[in-house]
Amino acid sequence: MSKHVKTLIQGNIKATAMTTACKECQTSCQSACKTSCTVGNQVCQNSK
Amino acid sequence: MHIFTFQDMTLVLDTSSGSLLEVDELAGKIISLLPQHTVEAIRETLASGYGQTELDEALAEVFKLVEEGNLNGGLPSEPVLEIEVPQVKALCLHVAHDCNLRCKYCFAGTGDFGGGRTLMDEATGKAAIDFLLRSSGTRKHLEVDFFGGEPLLNFDLVKSLTAYGEEQASKFSKIIRFTLTTNGTLLGEDETRYLNDKKMALVLSLDGRPDVNDRMRPFDGNVGSYTPVKEALLRFVQARSGQNYYIRGTFTAHNLDFSEDVKHMYELGFREISVEPVVGGAGETYTLTTDHLDTLRAEYDKLASFYLERQQAGEPFNFFHFNMATYDGPCFGKRVSGCGAGFDYVAVTPDGEIYPCHQFVGNPRFIMGDVFTGIRDNTLSHEFRQANLYKKPECMACWAKFFCSGGCHANALHTSGTLLKPDQLSCELQKKRVECALGITAAKLRSGR
Ligand code: SF4
Ligand code: SF4
Numbered sequence: 001m002s003k004h005v006k007t008l009i010q011g012n013i014k015a016t017a018m019t020t021a022c023k024e025c026q027t028s029c030q031s032a033c034k035t036s037c038t039v040g041n042q043v044c045q046n047s048k
Numbered sequence: 049m050h051i052f053t054f055q056d057m058t059l060v061l062d063t064s065s066g067s068l069l070e071v072d073e074l075a076g077k078i079i080s081l082l083p084q085h086t087v088e089a090i091r092e093t094l095a096s097g098y099g100q101t102e103l104d105e106a107l108a109e110v111f112k113l114v115e116e117g118n119l120n121g122g123l124p125s126e127p128v129l130e131i132e133v134p135q136v137k138a139l140c141l142h143v144a145h146d147c148n149l150r151c152k153y154c155f156a157g158t159g160d161f162g163g164g165r166t167l168m169d170e171a172t173g174k175a176a177i178d179f180l181l182r183s184s185g186t187r188k189h190l191e192v193d194f195f196g197g198e199p200l201l202n203f204d205l206v207k208s209l210t211a212y213g214e215e216q217a218s219k220f221s222k223i224i225r226f227t228l229t230t231n232g233t234l235l236g237e238d239e240t241r242y243l244n245d246k247k248m249a250l251v252l253s254l255d256g257r258p259d260v261n262d263r264m265r266p267f268d269g270n271v272g273s274y275t276p277v278k279e280a281l282l283r284f285v286q287a288r289s290g291q292n293y294y295i296r297g298t299f300t301a302h303n304l305d306f307s308e309d310v311k312h313m314y315e316l317g318f319r320e321i322s323v324e325p326v327v328g329g330a331g332e333t334y335t336l337t338t339d340h341l342d343t344l345r346a347e348y349d350k351l352a353s354f355y356l357e358r359q360q361a362g363e364p365f366n367f368f369h370f371n372m373a374t375y376d377g378p379c380f381g382k383r384v385s386g387c388g389a390g391f392d393y394v395a396v397t398p399d400g401e402i403y404p405c406h407q408f409v410g411n412p413r414f415i416m417g418d419v420f421t422g423i424r425d426n427t428l429s430h431e432f433r434q435a436n437l438y439k440k441p442e443c444m445a446c447w448a449k450f451f452c453s454g455g456c457h458a459n460a461l462h463t464s465g466t467l468l469k470p471d472q473l474s475c476e477l478q479k480k481r482v483e484c485a486l487g488i489t490a491a492k493l494r495s496g497r
Contacts, residue, residue: 003108004075005113008493011066013380013450017124021381024189026225027138027393027403028386028453034195034229034251034296034324044378045189046251046374 022046049122050447051080054487055353057494060119061069061486063447066377067118068486074098074106082120101132102293126438129382135185135428140406141176142397143168143205144197150232151265153334161397161410167202168398170465172419173209175223176396179419181476190217193227195395196407200234210246211350227251229296230471231265232277235284240313244288250282256309263302264334282317285310292320294368297323300334304343307351314358314365322368325477327407328462346474346494352484354413372451372485383437386453390416391431398409404432407458435467442470448482 024045050061050072058076060069071079074094081090088108094103113119143496145166147159158244159165177192184190192213195204217224229244229251235243243250255261262272285293293319299306306323313321325344329335336344351367358364377383387393390404397409400419408414416425437443437454446452455470455478463471 004072004107004120005109006070007067007113007118008070009066009068009119011062011068012377013064013066013383014121014124016379017127018383019379019381020127021379021385023135023137023382023388023392025186025382027388028139028495029261030388034406040301 049079049082051076052483052487054483054490057487057490059486059490061447062119062121063450064121064123065118066450067113068490069113069119070490072106074102075110077112078106079119082110082114095274124380126436127384133185133427134183134392134423134433135187136180136183137187137189138191138388138393139176139180140193140195140393140395141168141209142175142195142395142406142409143173143199143209144201145398146201147196147198147231148201148233148267149198150268150270151231153264153332155327156197156315157410161197162408163397164463165197166206166398168209168400169214170205172396172398172400173205174212175400175419177209177213177216177224179396179402179422180224181216181222183422184222186346188222190222190224191227192224193229195229198231198234199228200230200239203234203239207242210248226247229253231273232281233267233273233282237282240287245397247292250284250291250293251296252284252324253297254281254295254313255280255299256303256306257312260303260309261297263297264300278316285318294320294322294427296368298326299322300325300326301336301340302334304340305347307347307354307495310351310367311354314354319365320368321365325474327459336473338476341473341476344477348477348484349479351363352488355488359492360495369481370485370488372482372489380450383450383453385433385436388456391429404428405458409458431467439450440470442475446475446479448479451482451485452478 049063058071060071062081064382077092077094081093091107130207136453145160145163148420150158180190199206214223227249231253246316255265258274261274265273267273295313297309297342299309303309310321310323325336326334355367355370393405394416395403395406396419402418402423403409403414404416414428417429423429435457437449440454443454457467457475459471459474460467460469
């Protein structure tokens with residue numbers, strides 16, 4: 001049991017680094033902002 | 049790696065894995081020494097302040113994460129993103145270059161994008177849909193956003209293109225997801241019924257408190273739009289049982305306390321909210337500058353507290369930028385290629401001209417082709433595609449890169465004259481939003497929500 005460090009989230013960046021983007025997920029500027037680019041809140045279509 | 053505090057927590061984002069850690073003071077110190085120091089050097093530096101057992105324990109925990117690749121690892125190499133011909137999967141369809149509001153900050157020049165007030169005709173609209181289906185290659189999920197100006201000024205076309213798009217998409221075994229961005233002034237009974245029947249996602253514009261909204265979003269003759277718009281939006285959102293919409297506001301130098309505007313919209317009853325910093329307008333009284341940064345950062349913190357407080361009270365709302373998809377977020381290729389303007393995503397004007405995105409419309413240098421003959425040459429597309437995260441020195445040095453994906457090309461070009469150098473003010477705000485989103489995720493995990 002860790003006392004000093006707690007992993008809250010295990011990131012998926014390395015795990016997906018070798019895959020080719022299928023681009024089936026939503027385009028970032030089509031969602032709500034139309035002025036800025038944030039991909040962090042786009043959900044992967046394949047995980048739905 | 050990025051170490052930051054959120055409320056009473058110290059958090060670490062490991063940039064290259066995307067992992068989020070909560071650390072105590074000692075582990076935080078160890079992690080901040082990691083990049084330039086060996087274990088021995090770290091032990092020596094911290095030996096005077098901590099007992100040996102405690103130090104050993106903490107070092108072991110930290111180095112276990114390093115070995116597992118969840119801390120201080122190398123960046124994945126640049127993915128191969130280049131393909132010969134762009135596969136366009138999303139259109140911003142400007143069905144009306146005309147608007148019935150006269151918003152002071154409108155990047156579209158109050159609707160006409162500097163090119164005269166025009167509506168798209170049916171032949172052009174259908175050609176745009178055909179262009180999308182033809183250009184989308186192997187991609188199955190496509191998107192069309194009805195945009196303007198004010199798209200409901202051309203509501204008949206919205207209806208006929210939705211029908212045409214559905215029919216054509218099914219022939220090609222594809223799915224088009226339609227969305228519409230509107231100022232809400234024309235949402236009458238017919239419009240509401242139709243948009244709800246079609247389950248179309250809507251982005252509805254309102255800036256918040258009455259005086260804030262009316263100062264920037266008047267009708268012609270400087271008549272405020274707050275009251276009629278608020279009423280129309282409330283009716284509309286209620287008619288769709290509060291689903292599938294975003295209320296989208298803009299904040300400017302006139303409402304640096306924008307968290308109050310979000311609260312106001314929450315109190316009105318809206319639960320899906322997004323507010324964005326105003327774009328451009330250098331030298332205007334409403335323009336945001338780096339002098340405003342401290343105030344704006346504090347405002348995001350206030351908003352994050354309000355967000356968590358509402359959640360704990362059992363009456364949560366969504367704030368677009370705080371909804372970080374931390375578990376099922378996009379793949380690496382998407383994190384590197386960003387918004388896709390100019391290759392995945394293009395904008396189409398009422399005349400059928402194709403631009404890299406809605407923010408470039410009206411600037412002739414950026415015309416890529418038209419929907420009748422297609423993209424004329426791929427130079428611009430190539431230029432946008434190659435401007436990925438790995439080509440931007442500022443981004444490569446930035447901890448937020450895989451959540452931000454390199455910022456807005458249009459902002460970069462406006463402020464620094466090149467796609468490869470992001471707009472600094474946008475970056476600072478982006479980083480603050482990512483911190484808040486990660487902090488909120490951490491707080492939710494802690495409280496088990
Ligand atoms: S915040 Fe700025 S520097 Fe960081 S990744 Fe985004 S655009 Fe690049
Ligand atoms: S360039 Fe900017 S406005 Fe255009 S699609 Fe990209 S992020 Fe959105």
